Amino acid sequence: MDYLNELGARSKQASRVMNRLGQAEKNKGLLHAANKLLSEREAICEANEIDIKNAEEKGMSKPLIDRLRLTDERIEGMAEGLRQIAALEDPVGKVVDSAVRPNGLSIEQIRVPIGVIGIIYESRPNVTADAFGLCFKAGNAVILRGGSDAIHSNKKITEIIRGALSEAELPEDAILLIEDTSRDTAREFMRLNRYVDVLIPRGGAGLIRTTVENSTIPVIETGTGNCHVYVDESADFDMALDIIENAKTQRLGVCNACESLLVHEKIADAFLPMVHKRLSRKSVEMRGCERSTGICADMVKATEEDWGTEYLDSIISIKVVSGVEEAISHINKYNTGHSEAIVTKDYENSQRFLKEVDAAAVYVNASTRFTDGFEFGFGAEIGISTQKLHARGPMGLEALTSTKFTIRGNGQIRP
Amino acid sequence: MDYLNELGARSKQASRVMNRLGQAEKNKGLLHAANKLLSEREAICEANEIDIKNAEEKGMSKPLIDRLRLTDERIEGMAEGLRQIAALEDPVGKVVDSAVRPNGLSIEQIRVPIGVIGIIYESRPNVTADAFGLCFKAGNAVILRGGSDAIHSNKKITEIIRGALSEAELPEDAILLIEDTSRDTAREFMRLNRYVDVLIPRGGAGLIRTTVENSTIPVIETGTGNCHVYVDESADFDMALDIIENAKTQRLGVCNACESLLVHEKIADAFLPMVHKRLSRKSVEMRGCERSTGICADMVKATEEDWGTEYLDSIISIKVVSGVEEAISHINKYNTGHSEAIVTKDYENSQRFLKEVDAAAVYVNASTRFTDGFEFGFGAEIGISTQKLHARGPMGLEALTSTKFTIRGNGQIRP
Numbered sequence: 060m061d062y063l064n065e066l067g068a069r070s071k072q073a074s075r076v077m078n079r080l081g082q083a084e085k086n087k088g089l090l091h092a093a094n095k096l097l098s099e100r101e102a103i104c105e106a107n108e109i110d111i112k113n114a115e116e117k118g119m120s121k122p123l124i125d126r127l128r129l130t131d132e133r134i135e136g137m138a139e140g141l142r143q144i145a146a147l148e149d150p151v152g153k154v155v156d157s158a159v160r161p162n163g164l165s166i167e168q169i170r171v172p173i174g175v176i177g178i179i180y181e182s183r184p185n186v187t188a189d190a191f192g193l194c195f196k197a198g199n200a201v202i203l204r205g206g207s208d209a210i211h212s213n214k215k216i217t218e219i220i221r222g223a224l225s226e227a228e229l230p231e232d233a234i235l236l237i238e239d240t241s242r243d244t245a246r247e248f249m250r251l252n253r254y255v256d257v258l259i260p261r262g263g264a265g266l267i268r269t270t271v272e273n274s275t276i277p278v279i280e281t282g283t284g285n286c287h288v289y290v291d292e293s294a295d296f297d298m299a300l301d302i303i304e305n306a307k308t309q310r311l312g313v314c315n316a317c318e319s320l321l322v323h324e325k326i327a328d329a330f331l332p333m334v335h336k337r338l339s340r341k342s343v344e345m346r347g348c349e350r351s352t353g354i355c356a357d358m359v360k361a362t363e364e365d366w367g368t369e370y371l372d373s374i375i376s377i378k379v380v381s382g383v384e385e386a387i388s389h390i391n392k393y394n395t396g397h398s399e400a401i402v403t404k405d406y407e408n409s410q411r412f413l414k415e416v417d418a419a420a421v422y423v424n425a426s427t428r429f430t431d432g433f434e435f436g437f438g439a440e441i442g443i444s445t446q447k448l449h450a451r452g453p454m455g456l457e458a459l460t461s462t463k464f465t466i467r468g469n470g471q472i473r474p
Numbered sequence: 475m476d477y478l479n480e481l482g483a484r485s486k487q488a489s490r491v492m493n494r495l496g497q498a499e500k501n502k503g504l505l506h507a508a509n510k511l512l513s514e515r516e517a518i519c520e521a522n523e524i525d526i527k528n529a530e531e532k533g534m535s536k537p538l539i540d541r542l543r544l545t546d547e548r549i550e551g552m553a554e555g556l557r558q559i560a561a562l563e564d565p566v567g568k569v570v571d572s573a574v575r576p577n578g579l580s581i582e583q584i585r586v587p588i589g590v591i592g593i594i595y596e597s598r599p600n601v602t603a604d605a606f607g608l609c610f611k612a613g614n615a616v617i618l619r620g621g622s623d624a625i626h627s628n629k630k631i632t633e634i635i636r637g638a639l640s641e642a643e644l645p646e647d648a649i650l651l652i653e654d655t656s657r658d659t660a661r662e663f664m665r666l667n668r669y670v671d672v673l674i675p676r677g678g679a680g681l682i683r684t685t686v687e688n689s690t691i692p693v694i695e696t697g698t699g700n701c702h703v704y705v706d707e708s709a710d711f712d713m714a715l716d717i718i719e720n721a722k723t724q725r726l727g728v729c730n731a732c733e734s735l736l737v738h739e740k741i742a743d744a745f746l747p748m749v750h751k752r753l754s755r756k757s758v759e760m761r762g763c764e765r766s767t768g769i770c771a772d773m774v775k776a777t778e779e780d781w782g783t784e785y786l787d788s789i790i791s792i793k794v795v796s797g798v799e800e801a802i803s804h805i806n807k808y809n810t811g812h813s814e815a816i817v818t819k820d821y822e823n824s825q826r827f828l829k830e831v832d833a834a835a836v837y838v839n840a841s842t843r844f845t846d847g848f849e850f851g852f853g854a855e856i857g858i859s860t861q862k863l864h865a866r867g868p869m870g871l872e873a874l875t876s877t878k879f880t881i882r883g884n885g886q887i888r889p
Binding site for chain 2: 275
């Protein structure tokens with residue numbers, strides 16, 4: 060705990076300096092860090108090689124090793140990411156709201172950095188630079204806790220960024236890495252309220268659950284998405300098929316991919332065979348309710364568990380529903396509050412769906428795959444929040460800020 | 475746990491209905507509840523009498539019994555509170571931000587109810603009506619967990635409001651009271667993530683700490699305030715004295731009262747005796763640093779513990795500092811992020827203080843006592859947040875809402 064307390068105190072101290080920096084100084088740090096990552100490319104690859112070797116010896120699967128690997132291209136991507144962040148507008152200092160009260164007090168609510176942000180993530184080492192960049196631009200210090208698999212890569216990247224900050228006369232403790240990757244230390248980190256203002260887990264459902272269960276620091280829950288597409292009676296079939304194919308297959312394994320299809324009973328006979336044909340071409344396994352399997356006999360039977368499952372794979376569950384009302388209540392029962400879509404030509408049903416579905420992003424006649432900071436025009440994304448406090452949906456720089464009331468008076472006292 | 479799960483499911487169900495209600499229907503419910511509280515005044519007083527009797531038998535202190543007592547006036551206050559909430563503008567449905575993307579997707583970020591809000595509070599039974607009113611107006615269902623001391627009063631108030639909602643054909647489960655006031659049940663309530671979207675503890679530091687420590691539901695921390703007034707070298711002495719007296723003594727025992735005074739060393743010799751004179755008249759105990767007691771010999775010596783203490787009493791700690799820099803770092807070390815004030819004529823020092831002090835509300839030349847939803851013009855207040863996520867400072871109706879992205883397309887898929 061002494062180790063974490065020391066890191067926490069240093070980070071808090073750095074956050075005080077960060078709070079005073081202007082946009083130009085922060086951008087200078089980001090651009091210098093980007094250059095350093097490129098010029099130290101070889102050192103990064105060497106460190107990464109150790110992680111890769113260890114992973115291979117441990118028998119890690121190919122896809123996971125691929126996520127761990129830093130190529131020249133990926134390092135360029137990290138540097139380019141920092142440059143893009145430097146180009147974004149700084150949200151700090153903006154007046155969110157203001158009022159002059161009858162007694163003459165002038166109240167402004169202004170955007171300020173959060174302070175110290177903790178990020179807990181899994182195996183992708185490029186998150187190290189990415190998360191640093193976003194937190195830094197919003198005026199925060201960041202404490203990173205990456206996975207043990209990527210520890211050598213993460214250490215090297217952190218070291219390079221710290222060096223760059225130091226050369227730019229900026230606080231190098233604005234980025235700190237927890238080098239002890241034990242679970243105990245992770246759990247202690249989750250209770251470092253004294254120094255850490257917010258914790259953002261980036262990773263799979265298990266990591267997020269562990270963080271929510273154990274953290275006493277406010278957490279922003281990101282990510283799991285059991286997303287639905289509901290095809291209404293009046294839907295344009297071609298549009299619906301395109302949206303389903305895109306939402307399910309454009310990229311598997313992402314949180315905004317469609318995991319479940321709901322179809323209005325009046326069109327099920329005509330439409331489900333078309334879905335079956337379209338998704339079969341893409342080798343998607345279809346798990347249907349009883350009515351669906353009655354229409355398409357070679358669908359697998361779905362179980363109760365399927366309705367609540369985020370497959371992140373080439374599988375989709377399919378259910379016939381009696382209409383928009385059942386669609387909404389099914390979604391509100393099984394979804395994870397991420398992204399939901401209706402395909403319809405009916406005005407009233409579109410309005411009901413938008414209003415009543417409880418999710419961060421609700422779509423009419425578009426693919427769920429658009430739930431993304433870049434697609435929404437934020438220019439960056441630290442994650443997609445599926446909770447309702449603070450930030451909901453894709454989070455850009457603004458989600459990494461808080462607000463503060465500043466009040467200017469001339470001697471006012473409360474009567 | 476079955477009991478809580480049942481309450482949770484009912485509350486979630488009610489929140490779905492609440493989400494669909496318009497402002498007129500919600501106001502109808504609030505006004506009808508207000509009328510019912512007045513017409514059932516006697517029944518409330520009878521129930522309250524049982525709580526008062528039990529408290530007296532337990533030997534509860536007079537001030538606490540006073541907080542527990544419901545008089546005609548207080549019941550009128552509860553009804554008037556609901557009427558005032560009905561008169562407030564409904565934040566639900568407002569467009570917070572919007573964009574049309576190059577691909578034609580129209581994205582709106584709109585204000586929506588949070589869903590189910592849990593409130594954990596202590597002995598004041600009037601919080602029951604008050605918290606219900608604010609949550610209800612923002613379109614939420616509320617689950618209340620009050621203290622055991624007020625259980626009979628709380629049950630009666632809840633019963634009356636539920637009856638009023640039912641008569642107005644609104645979901646009576648929009649207000650539910652946990653009638654089992656055991657600690658175990660409270661702790662289980664704090665882990666009811668499946669149904670409860672946010673938990674707001676209203677009460678003393680102990681309650682807030684317990685909630686933060688035990689809750690897996692996102693918590694909005696409210697309340698404790700170790701607030702400072704810093705008197706700068708250039709301060710107008712009369713203004714400073716008025717502000718200190720007001721911030722310390724206008725009302726003791728509130729979170730925005732001043733607990734600690736910092737004075738610039740260059741004015742300490744002249745100014746501290748004036749402070750001493752002014753606060754002595756109000757029987758305030760002064761606990762000073764070594765330099766302060768050197769100037770005013772009859773001050774008590776402050777210990778390290780004093781700097782971090784929220785007295786909520788007729789006591790103030792006093793420290794001489796070398797200037798605005800030391801004042802800021804002292805405050806950032808010991809404060810609770812609530813309300814902080816500087817008294818100064820110096821432009822640069824005022825700017826530094828506003829920027830660098832880490833608190834929800836930072837004042838120049840005004841009393842810290844203004845940190846309050848009504849004083850800020852919100853028309854209501856559910857509490858004062860001292861955390862940095864979601865809401866910071868006085869929380870009005872808007873803090874009881876979330877946002878949601880609604881996206882309208884015409885068949886867009888992600889390339």
